[in-house]
Amino acid sequence: MKRGTRSAGLRRAIGDTDGEACALATVARGCQGTGDHHIALTHARRAVELGRTSIGSHDETLASPLTILATALHHLGHANEALACVREAAQIYTDKGLDSDANALHQQIRTATVPPNSTLPTPR
Numbered sequence: 001m002k003r004g005t006r007s008a009g010l011r012r013a014i015g016d017t018d019g020e021a022c023a024l025a026t027v028a029r030g031c032q033g034t035g036d037h038h039i040a041l042t043h044a045r046r047a048v049e050l051g052r053t054s055i056g057s058h059d060e061t062l063a064s065p066l067t068i069l070a071t072a073l074h075h076l077g078h079a080n081e082a083l084a085c086v087r088e089a090a091q092i093y094t095d096k097g098l099d100s101d102a103n104a105l106h107q108q109i110r111t112a113t114v115p116p117n118s119t120l121p122t123p124r
Contacts, residue, residue, distance in 0.1 A: 004030060018061050021050035025065040028072065037075040044069035048085075063092040067105070083109065 004027035011019035024047035031040035044065050051062030070085035090105035 017050050018054050021047045021054060021061045021065060024050070025068055028065070028068045032068065032071055032075075037072045040068065041072040041076065044072055063089040063096075063101070066092070 004023050008020050008023035008027065011017075011023055024043045028040040028043035028047060031037070031043065047065035048062065048069055051065050054061040066085045066089035070082040070089070073079075073082035073085065086105050086108055090102050090109065093099075093102035093105065
């Protein structure tokens with residue numbers, strides 16, 4: 001994870017917003033893997049913030065971090081905010097024609113009763 005945060009810092013230094021967002025999303029996903037959902041939340045929120053200002057592909061710089069953010073929020077008991085993130089990510093995937101990703105998230109929205117120890121679908 002140190003490499004990921006280092007990468008994010010280097011990308012920030014050169015003004016690569018998309019790269020920084022992707023690096024932070026990767027770090028957030030790694031934090032989730034170790035069960036550190038508070039740190040994952042911090043990195044995912046920043047990645048989403050950067051993704052919202054990105055001029056790049058929103059499926060890479062916004063939808064994926066939104067899904068990661070939703071998972072962290074879910075694990076921390078913020079179900080409504082998690083669901084809003086999943087809905088937004090699903091809409092981005094739908095708009096981009098990424099049907100399998102959108103369908104996985106739409107299924108998550110329909111069930112909306114995922115046990116706390118499970119994860120939301122991982123975007124591609």
